[in-house]
Amino acid sequence: MADQSSPTMPTDTKDAGAIISPGHTFGTVTDKISAIVQTRRTPRGWWIGFAVTFALVILLHFAIAYLIFTGVGIWGINVPVAWGFAIVNFVWWIGIGHAGTLISAILLLLHQKWRTSINRFAEAMTLFAVACAGIFPLIHMGRPWYFFWLLPYPNTMDMWPQWRSPLVWDVFAVSTYFTVSLLFWYIGLIPDLATLRDRSTRFTGRVIYGILAMGWRGSARHWHRYETAYLLLAGLATPLVVSVHTVVSFDFAVAIVPGWHSTIFPPYFVAGALFAGFAMVLTLAIPIRAVYRLQDFITKRHLENMAKILLATGLIVTYGYVMEAFMSWYSGNGFEQYLTINRMFGDYAPWYWLLIACNCLAPQLLWIKSLRQNIMVLFLVAFAVNIGMWAERFVIVVTSLSRDYLVSSWANYYPTFWDWATYVGTIGLFLWLLFLFIRFLPMISIFEMRTLLPESKVKEEGP
Amino acid sequence: MKPRPPIYGLLAEFDDANALVEATRSAHETGYRRMDAYSPFPIEELADGLGFRKTRLPLLVLIGGILGGLTGWGMQYYSAVISYPLNVGGRPFNSWPAFVPIIFELAVLGAALVAVLGMLALNGLPMPYHPVFNVARFAQATRDRFFLCLEATDPLFDRERTKDFLRSLQPREVTEVEH
Numbered sequence: 001m002a003d004q005s006s007p008t009m010p011t012d013t014k015d016a017g018a019i020i021s022p023g024h025t026f027g028t029v030t031d032k033i034s035a036i037v038q039t040r041r042t043p044r045g046w047w048i049g050f051a052v053t054f055a056l057v058i059l060l061h062f063a064i065a066y067l068i069f070t071g072v073g074i075w076g077i078n079v080p081v082a083w084g085f086a087i088v089n090f091v092w093w094i095g096i097g098h099a100g101t102l103i104s105a106i107l108l109l110l111h112q113k114w115r116t117s118i119n120r121f122a123e124a125m126t127l128f129a130v131a132c133a134g135i136f137p138l139i140h141m142g143r144p145w146y147f148f149w150l151l152p153y154p155n156t157m158d159m160w161p162q163w164r165s166p167l168v169w170d171v172f173a174v175s176t177y178f179t180v181s182l183l184f185w186y187i188g189l190i191p192d193l194a195t196l197r198d199r200s201t202r203f204t205g206r207v208i209y210g211i212l213a214m215g216w217r218g219s220a221r222h223w224h225r226y227e228t229a230y231l232l233l234a235g236l237a238t239p240l241v242v243s244v245h246t247v248v249s250f251d252f253a254v255a256i257v258p259g260w261h262s263t264i265f266p267p268y269f270v271a272g273a274l275f276a277g278f279a280m281v282l283t284l285a286i287p288i289r290a291v292y293r294l295q296d297f298i299t300k301r302h303l304e305n306m307a308k309i310l311l312a313t314g315l316i317v318t319y320g321y322v323m324e325a326f327m328s329w330y331s332g333n334g335f336e337q338y339l340t341i342n343r344m345f346g347d348y349a350p351w352y353w354l355l356i357a358c359n360c361l362a363p364q365l366l367w368i369k370s371l372r373q374n375i376m377v378l379f380l381v382a383f384a385v386n387i388g389m390w391a392e393r394f395v396i397v398v399t400s401l402s403r404d405y406l407v408s409s410w411a412n413y414y415p416t417f418w419d420w421a422t423y424v425g426t427i428g429l430f431l432w433l434l435f436l437f438i439r440f441l442p443m444i445s446i447f448e449m450r451t452l453l454p455e456s457k458v459k460e461e462g463p
Numbered sequence: 464m465k466p467r468p469p470i471y472g473l474l475a476e477f478d479d480a481n482a483l484v485e486a487t488r489s490a491h492e493t494g495y496r497r498m499d500a501y502s503p504f505p506i507e508e509l510a511d512g513l514g515f516r517k518t519r520l521p522l523l524v525l526i527g528g529i530l531g532g533l534t535g536w537g538m539q540y541y542s543a544v545i546s547y548p549l550n551v552g553g554r555p556f557n558s559w560p561a562f563v564p565i566i567f568e569l570a571v572l573g574a575a576l577v578a579v580l581g582m583l584a585l586n587g588l589p590m591p592y593h594p595v596f597n598v599a600r601f602a603q604a605t606r607d608r609f610f611l612c613l614e615a616t617d618p619l620f621d622r623e624r625t626k627d628f629l630r631s632l633q634p635r636e637v638t639e640v641e642h
Contacts, residue, residue, distance in 0.1 A: 026503060027607040030503075158546075158547060166564075169568075172565045172569065173564065179575070187582075195503075199602075214591075215591045217501060217601075220500040220501070220515070221499065222586045224507075227505050229579060229581070233578050451505070457480075459481055
């Protein structure tokens with residue numbers, strides 16, 4: 001049914017028809033989503049995935065413990081490439097997080113009702129991606145146990161952070177982003193936690209969900225303030241998400257390294273973040289939708305809308321690549337020109353062409369409607385974009401640093417086993433947290449799904 | 464202080480949102496004021512029906528944002544101008560354009576914290592115990608049922624007459640709510 005619905009007309013009735021399958025009531029929506037947490041048997045796939053990702057979390061622990069014990073020399077970084085995988089992964093992860101905020105905040109402000117069934121899950125993705133991102137700058141510091149030196153506090157050394165440095169702005173941007181994302185996510189969960197509390201048959205469930213729901217009882221006055229707070233948070237999160245990746249791009253753009261010192265970086269990074277994030281949402285939503293049979297709620301319409309956003313942001317990113325190449329030629333600056341030639345034909349050329357293939361060429365398939373609606377094609381394109389965006393950050397960080405101004409200080413960077421172990425370990429951590437989330441919390445916002453049903457609309461007769 | 468009424472109030476259960484909104488409106492027109500309506504999702508008309516129109520939350524959020532921003536600027540000004548002035552490339556100590564990102568981030572942080580904590584505080588949450596939870600059917604309020612509670616502290620409240628009034632609104636059921 002959902003598969004045949006036409007998503008072309010943006011009118012309200014068709015809209016509702018396409019974003020939730022007909023035949024649902026308040027009760028069935030509630031039952032279907034909460035059953036995943038409370039009554040359905042945990043699928044075997046969940047256990048396998050949980051075990052595999054947990055093993056990767058252990059690998060991450062080993063990698064970090066060995067790093068702290070030995071030092072950053074276990075990685076391939078050295079002078080001149082002092083920013084290896086750690087910064088590549090930091091930028092990649094934080095970019096992935098941005099789609100969650102886009103879906104939950106910006107699409108809310110734009111009244112895009114289709115966001116409802118994917119926002120909870122995308123917000124969780126944001127939170128876990130930012131947690132993974134936050135690990136990297138900390139362990140990259142060399143002496144991670146002094147991480148608190150990043151924060152301004154009165155100390156016996158009489159020292160303060162350097163306020164004019166984008167790296168310090170980053171500390172504030174990323175920690176604010178994490179906090180606001182957590183608040184937004186938790187606030188969204190409160191009414192659903194109350195639903196789980198009231199449906200729990202076991203004592204532990206009632207107590208734990210009861211504590212988390214804070215005594216929510218659905219009072220009309222509470223709902224009124226709740227909606228106000230939620231809307232205000234969406235309004236606050238929107239400029240915040242733009243500021244976060246702008247500040248991340250300043251880490252590069254403020255430096256005078258060739259290939260980094262460019263005014264296009266902030267918009268190019270923000271678009272790249274949304275591009276990478278939507279690719280990750282699709283990569284995760286497509287299998288989860290199939291495993292938990294959520295096709296009623298995450299319909300083809302959702303996937304197609306996300307495919308269109310993927311295509312649009314992909315074109316912005318492509319424009320960014322074209323402009324980078326054009327400006328390096330047009331600048332007449334020998335260092336910039338050499339950098340572009342080196343990216344395309346130097347030692348790291350395969351990475352450059354990989355990113356062009358994954359980020360610029362692969363999404364072009366989505367122009368064709370039949371391919372856009374083919375779930376397998378969509379999944380493969382989204383997966384390619386995940387790889388391509390990682391390659392993009394690798395190219396930005398490594399090619400520029402390895403070919404600086406002085407020929408005498410040129411050197412290549414080669415990742416070691418521990419670089420890969422840390423990177424793969426954070427992928428494990430991300431998925432492991434996601435598995436826990438799916439098992440213990442409603443992955444779709446139940447109360448917002450109720451508002452999509454036509455019965456939720458009150459006939460207006462005037463007081 | 465008046466003695467505590469023997470029950471908390473009377474709870475009427477409705478099947479759909481329209482019935483609840485209409486019942487709330489007629490209770491308000493009859494003159495009941497100490498009452499609350501409960502629903503499994505936000506219904507804009509309900510708050511109007513209860514005579515609840517404005518919340519101070521947006522103003523508090525604005526104040527939170529301004530205080531957050533001032534904290535950001537004050538912190539940077541104090542450390543860079545008063546506590547440890549350091550000449551970096553001849554830039555002024557109070558180089559405010561470079562301070563803007565942190566001022567902005569802390570303004571957003573302040574506003575967001577006030578939005579969440581303010582909403583909870585104005586709603587009186589967390590509140591683990593509330594008399595309406597004594598009604599077993601009330602567990603359905605977070606699924607698909609709609610409730611109207613007229614509280615005993617209302618001057619118009621009378622155990623029998625109020626029960627008759629609620630019955631006239633054609634609910635599924637009217638229950639007494641224990642304290």
